[in-house]
Amino acid sequence: MNIGDVAALSGLPAKTIRYYEDIGLVKPLRSANGYRSFRESDAHKLAFLGRARALGFSIEDCRNLMALYEDEHRASAEVKDIAEHHLERIDSKIAELKEMRATLAHLVDACAGDHRPDCPILADLAKEQSGEDRLENTA
């Protein structure tokens, strides 16, 4: 299979597949003409990577997950550990975004959004420092 074929199969852009070879995630063979030659197993790996990335795993996580996948003697605990850590990262990211969302939604709500210059959003961004900060600076 040429790169275009695995790209179609895995749903990954050819560019990305080349990049994955660059960083050692796949090691396709080479045809006589210099083209990358992908085996079934390479296509399978790439699909695996695509799904892991879609779940938000980092490349390093993917590397580790692949290694575990290929290790018949793995302990599922190791996989679960990676997944649980990732779940925590997702959760804190969600929490962070929700907090931003809450603040921002509040400000957007308060803003008239008309032709006049008065704007609670800008007022908030420009406000003097909050309680804790003021304490620090006054101390």
Add this chain to the structure above:
Amino acid sequence: MNIGDVAALSGLPAKTIRYYEDIGLVKPLRSANGYRSFRESDAHKLAFLGRARALGFSIEDCRNLMALYEDEHRASAEVKDIAEHHLERIDSKIAELKEMRATLAHLVDACAGDHRPDCPILADLAKEQSGEDRLENTA
């Protein structure tokens, strides 16, 4: 004020402040010794930037928000527009993360996490393509 002082005041690392000067977000004066010399207004700007960034606005958004902040004849509608777009981005990001979270939590839940190699997480990542994909490829 030297850079360390505004860093303390704004809560931004000195490195970041230099970077902001680099990309034209602040324009501190220079002392005879070559040190950056920040006015009150610069410190104020940096605090503004810090808060906007903390709300997740991109640097380009920050640039525009600053410009609006400094424009007495702005229409609050312009500010609100930027904020609403950002709110949408946040919402779709949250939705995306929640979806990941749901899938991942399900898999983590199903995984024994013991010494045995059997692992639903890996099984899912390695599975043959899903319904839609199979349709596409069979066609």
Add this chain to the structure above:
DNA sequence: CTAGGGCTTCCATTCACTGGAAGGTCAACT
């Protein structure tokens, strides 16, 4: 034999910093 599509490599760019090296400056203490 030429046009096109697919493939190759290499380099630059993205975003928003961050780290580090090499060196100048300044205030304080010996």
Add this chain to the structure above:
DNA sequence: AGTTGACCTTCCAGTGAATGGAAGCCCTAG
């Protein structure tokens, strides 16, 4: 006067995970 040590300067490189583009092979169809 000398020397720490904290602070400041510039410049270059790296982060993550690709993505864009240029220049140039390769292969097939017409």
